[in-house]
Amino acid sequence: MQTKIFTPDQIDQAAAKINQGELVSFPTETVYGLGADATNVSAVEKVYAAKGRPSDNPLIVHVADVATVEKYSLPLDEKVKKLIKQFWPGPLTIILKLKKDALSKKVTGGLETAAFRNPANDATISLIKEAGVPLVGPSANTSGKPSPTLAEHVYHDLNGKIAGILDAGPTKFGVESTVIDMSTDTPVILRPGAVTKEQLEEVIGEVEESGKKVTNDEIPKAPGMKYTHYSPNASVEIVDSDEDWDDVISFSQSQDHQVGILATDKILNKQNWPKNCVTFSLQNSINTASHLLFAGLRKFDLNPEIKTIFVQGFPDVGLGDAYMNRLSKSAGQKHFKKV
Structure with missing residues (x-):
């Protein structure tokens, strides 16, 4: 497979690859993600294979609007609505309880929850809308390696393993999104990111930070909780x-x-x-x-x-x-x- 570099004026071509069940890396304001149709199980399986990612490591679902989230999740409570209003689009991932069988266990890691994000990147929002489906989007790197902040980083790791890369230049923040679990009684930050605890508490009140170590027989609720990450060879x-x-x-x-x-x-x-x-x-x-x-x-x-x-x-x-x-x-x- 030859990995094609798509420019922002070729989004229709990148979306066509997504609709064909192929993988296309996309830019966000944090890092480059590895996109596949979140409703296509075989496409999602290709994500795990391309990255060498453990199959119990859940994937973040990227959406272009709140209506897509509501299609899959249980009704949004007031705190979730406040977070969405304040921080979306942006570097905040929200874990929500799902409607029964709303998404494949391949996406959720076998859990009854899923992580949703509305990225602040015009090219990627256009890609999602053009494809007409939500996109799973873990970082577009070999599993365990530093996350990619440039299209060339993705090309280095995944050339020949994915159909294409939508190149919209360098990312803004360089560290992945904050992940907050809103499926529990008290909201919990599972992964810190560009949206801070203090900012979250200004909007919804008390927020806890997870110090939990995920054991080998447990399924992590968010990326980065269980497996080695961000490691160069040195x-x-x-x-x-x-x-x-x-x-x-x-x-x-x-x-x-x-x-x-x-x-x-x-x-x-x-x-x-x-x-x-x-x-x-x-x-x-x-x-x-x-x-x-x-x-x-x-x-x-x-x-x-x-x-x-x-x-x-x-x-x-x-x-x-x-x-x-x-x-x-x-x-x-x-x-x-x-x-």
């Missing part, structure tokens, strides 16, 4: 404070391989990096760092000479919560410590 370590970078330099000088440095300009410009250090800028804030994290990890992943990657940590508040969630999983919770 070892990743989090650098917690500015004072630790001198020790990172000392460590790097002692290595006979290349070392990746992913940090803000403040850090990059402050240090005299050894020749074996390859740097990537997170620019100057948690906003830019969140946007560029996956791009940096992917760039280093393309360099087989890089065996270790050091990444700047941020306080896990606000958007920093989402950033550190992704970074901690990428690093396997490993933090740099001076030997």
Whole structure:
């Protein structure tokens, strides 16, 4: 199979592929998703095969309007309606209880709930409308690898495995959507993202954050709760404070391989990096760092000479919560410590 790059003026062609049961990657404001007709079981199965994704890892259903959600879900309560009014279209995924047999168990991971999202991307909204069906859309990468923020990232991972990629340029946020479970008595954030806990509570009141570890025999309600995510081939370590970078330099000088440095300009410009250090800028804030994290990890992943990657940590508040969630999983919770 040859993977075709579709431009925004070729959305009708991309939609035709979706209607034929093929896979087309699409852009959102967070990361690129891997699209298939959510009502076509064989197409959904192709998503799992293309990604190498475990079959009990549920998929997010992307919709162009609220009416599509209401077609599949039980009646929306007032809190859900408030969230939709405030944050859709946008980087918020909402888990809802489903009508009986409304969606295939292949989409839901065998659960009686499903995750819905209305992405803030004009090209993808047009694609969904043109196809006339909701689209499943996990991140368009090989399972476990850093999520794609550019069409070329998708092409690198999935060329020859999918029919096409709708290229609408780089994504805005760079970390996946916030996932909130609204099927429980108290709303629970299952995955932090660009919409923060504080923002959610301003709209619907108390919101809990899940610290639950999903065991091997449990089905996760949302992506990212059970399986390894965001991991490049090289070892990743989090650098917690500015004072630790001198020790990172000392460590790097002692290595006979290349070392990746992913940090803000403040850090990059402050240090005299050894020749074996390859740097990537997170620019100057948690906003830019969140946007560029996956791009940096992917760039280093393309360099087989890089065996270790050091990444700047941020306080896990606000958007920093989402950033550190992704970074901690990428690093396997490993933090740099001076030997």
